[in-house]
Amino acid sequence: MSYGAGIWGMVGHKKLNSVQNRASDCSRPYSLPTVCGKHKDLKSISPQTVEDLLNGKYPTIDNNYMILDCRYPYEYDGGHIQGARAPTLLRYLRSQDRLLNSDNYPSLYYPEVYILDGGYKDFYERTQNLCEPCDYIQMLDPLFTEELSIFQSKKSRGNRSREEKTRKPRVIRF
Numbered sequence: 314m315s316y317g318a319g320i321w322g323m324v325g326h327k328k329l330n331s332v333q334n335r336a337s338d339c340s341r342p343y344s345l346p347t348v349c350g351k352h353k354d355l356k357s358i359s360p361q362t363v364e365d366l367l368n369g370k371y372p373t374i375d376n377n378y379m380i381l382d383c384r385y386p387y388e389y390d391g392g393h394i395q396g397a398r399a400p401t402l403l404r405y406l407r408s409q410d411r412l413l414n415s416d417n418y419p420s421l422y423y424p425e426v427y428i429l430d431g432g433y434k435d436f437y438e439r440t441q442n443l444c445e446p447c448d449y450i451q452m453l454d455p456l457f458t459e460e461l462s463i464f465q466s467k468k469s470r471g472n473r474s475r476e477e478k479t480r481k482p483r484v485i486r487f
Contacts (some may be wrong), residue, residue, distance in 0.1 A: 367395065384452065
């Protein structure tokens, strides 16, 4: 009896893993190899995978991809992966994609979204020839203390604004 339960558990586990290795809309397997990253809710790829992608080693992908750099603008301006764009927040992209496709779940416009494991810093340290400009500015660089403070205060105000919109009114009894 326990033998059968063990086999069922293994089969169930394999099924779960196969679903986890599919794109977010479950339409196909992920196109790029993933690594275990810091953020368990996001798929991560290695700097080597990004390098291989930029060098055309994934022919099935062609040029049908976009690299989004979610760092602060001064970090992006100081150096980024060739062709990268600098919008904000990967999770925001995913949530908006889900919202736009809510009537057609689980379809997505962007079913494969990855995060670069180790970030731009790790990529820059190993692949400077694919960075433009060929430099790296740390988020906490003393030359950009004022800019960081401005961006963090904007982020903080934005979070408070969202909280106020979703906060339920309190009932006060006299």
